[in-house]
Amino acid sequence: MSGLEAANDFLRFVNESPTPYHAVASAVKRLQKAGFAPLREKDPWVTTIKPGGKYFVTRNASSIIAFAVGRNWRPGNPISMIGAHTDSPCLRLKPVSKKSNAGYMQIGVETYGGGIWHSWFDRDLSVAGRVLVRDEDGEVSSRLVKIDKPIVRIPTLAIHLDRSSNFDPNKETELFPIAGLVEAELNRTGGEEAKKAGDAEGKEDGKKPFSPLSAIGDRHHPHVIDLVAEKAGVSPSSIVDFELVLFDTQPASLGGLNDEFIFSPRLDNLNMTYCTVEGLIASATDASLKDENSIRLLACFDHEEIGSTSAQGANSSFLPAILRRLAATKPATEDVDGEFESDAAAAFEQTLARSFLVSADMAHAVHPNYAAKYEADHRPEMNKGTVIKINANQRYATNSPGIVLLEECARRAGVPLQLFVVRNDSPCGSTIGPMLSAKMGVRTLDLGNPQLSMHSIRETGGSKDVGFAVGLFKEFYQSYGELERSIEIE
Numbered sequence: 001m002s003g004l005e006a007a008n009d010f011l012r013f014v015n016e017s018p019t020p021y022h023a024v025a026s027a028v029k030r031l032q033k034a035g036f037a038p039l040r041e042k043d044p045w046v047t048t049i050k051p052g053g054k055y056f057v058t059r060n061a062s063s064i065i066a067f068a069v070g071r072n073w074r075p076g077n078p079i080s081m082i083g084a085h086t087d088s089p090c091l092r093l094k095p096v097s098k099k100s101n102a103g104y105m106q107i108g109v110e111t112y113g114g115g116i117w118h119s120w121f122d123r124d125l126s127v128a129g130r131v132l133v134r135d136e137d138g139e140v141s142s143r144l145v146k147i148d149k150p151i152v153r154i155p156t157l158a159i160h161l162d163r164s165s166n167f168d169p170n171k172e173t174e175l176f177p178i179a180g181l182v183e184a185e186l187n188r189t190g191g192e193e194a195k196k197a198g199d200a201e202g203k204e205d206g207k208k209p210f211s212p213l214s215a216i217g218d219r220h221h222p223h224v225i226d227l228v229a230e231k232a233g234v235s236p237s238s239i240v241d242f243e244l245v246l247f248d249t250q251p252a253s254l255g256g257l258n259d260e261f262i263f264s265p266r267l268d269n270l271n272m273t274y275c276t277v278e279g280l281i282a283s284a285t286d287a288s289l290k291d292e293n294s295i296r297l298l299a300c301f302d303h304e305e306i307g308s309t310s311a312q313g314a315n316s317s318f319l320p321a322i323l324r325r326l327a328a329t330k331p332a333t334e335d336v337d338g339e340f341e342s343d344a345a346a347a348f349e350q351t352l353a354r355s356f357l358v359s360a361d362m363a364h365a366v367h368p369n370y371a372a373k374y375e376a377d378h379r380p381e382m383n384k385g386t387v388i389k390i391n392a393n394q395r396y397a398t399n400s401p402g403i404v405l406l407e408e409c410a411r412r413a414g415v416p417l418q419l420f421v422v423r424n425d426s427p428c429g430s431t432i433g434p435m436l437s438a439k440m441g442v443r444t445l446d447l448g449n450p451q452l453s454m455h456s457i458r459e460t461g462g463s464k465d466v467g468f469a470v471g472l473f474k475e476f477y478q479s480y481g482e483l484e485r486s487i488e489i490e
């Protein structure tokens with residue numbers, strides 16, 4: 001894939017992925033189509049994973065690791081890795097979201113991550129997430145929902161009523177969506193199903209059964225529960241809990257006079273998640289895995305926007321645990337050659353010492369109206385290729401051997417690269433790269449596609465950069481096994 005074909009495919013990916021759960025489901029759909037088989041962490045893998053095979057595993061359904069095993073794999077061999085994140089700043093429904101004021105129905109929301117919250121005003125918002133459903137046998141399972149109708153809005157205050165020049169809304173009292181009018185809701189027929197169902201349970205003897213929590217139809221607007229249940233294809237009374245967030249219903253699209261831009265939510269970091277998934281899929285053909293001695297792996301984590309410390313974040317055991325299991329994976333045949341020693345205990349450390357992680361998270365393109373905010377010789381431009389991020393204080397993990405390696409991959413792929421450092425008088429973001437690098441002692445490089453308006457509800461990226469990154473990642477996966485031996489830094 002190249003040019004706008006990749007950009008258009010990315011639009012499909014991001015439009016169907018309003019939450020990390022959806023992003024992982026979208027990735028799984030693509031991986032399964034490409035022959036990757038599901039694994040579960042709770043199962044033994046010793047006899048399942050075979051050289052030449054392709055697999056994926058998820059944690060909490062919001063983080064995913066997928067990998068393709070080279071046919072010439074031996075325990076202790078290198079693993080080429082690309083990491084990204086599946087989450088973006090957003091507003092999440094509070095445990096009790098049912099509110100009303102001045103005749104409006106309102107939905108209580110909690111801020112997630114460091115969003116540019118003023119960009120959430122006056123957008124056509126809706127609700128998406130995962131719903132836990134209890135079936136007739138008492139089994140609980142999860143469903144993804146995405147309501148495409150704009151049902152929620154955070155209105156700005158008319159300029160006539162507020163002449164102050166700085167718009168800095170209070171996150172509790174002013175970043176507070178409306179979802180309808182109380183009066184219209186009272187006249188609604190057929191509603192309140194969830195509430196009634198909750199109230200009716202076990203009432204034969206006239207007594208309400210003990211319930212540790214108030215019914216879900218009491219905690220949230222019953223109409224919202226009805227819509228969610230309809231989307232999930234279940235009855236409102238079967239919903240036991242949910243994790244729902246707000247998203248912008250306006251689909252992502254190409255933009256600019258020549259389609260040079262992508263106008264989209266969640267570019268940070270579904271753009272890199274997409275490129276990682278497609279790069280791995282494109283690289284992992286049977287022919288390419290035939291002479292491969294390494295494992296090619298992607299890891300896309302939830303919770304980067306809030307510091308990565310959770311059971312499924314980049315700062316969890318997820319990646320190290322998978323790598324430990326993979327490092328000891330048996331070769332294709334037991335009698336491969338005399339040199340091979342199956343020292344399972346040391347295989348993990350050997351593998352880490354020979355592996356490489358590309359940490360892929362979006363970068364800052366130069367902003368024409370604020371160009372002075374950028375270091376004069378490090379101003380990434382759109383559609384000029386993937387940006388290598390460097391920071392002397394290790395906010396990014398990039399170092400010279402990594403740059404040499406990536407430059408060679410880019411040369412082979414015909415993909416341009418750019419360099420980024422922040423000004424000394426500017427704050428600097430960080431990402432999963434330094435954290436994973438420190439945790440595992442693996443050589444790491446930070447990079448990402450250039451974009452504007454990072455953390456806005458509607459960001460801007462370059463349409464050609466999608467194809468560039470997919471091509472670069474494919475080449476990295478295909479070349480690393482060979483290049484690993486040629487860049488020896490002890």
Ligand SMILES: [Zn+2]
Pocket residue numbers: 085268269304361362431
């Ligand atoms: Zn990011």
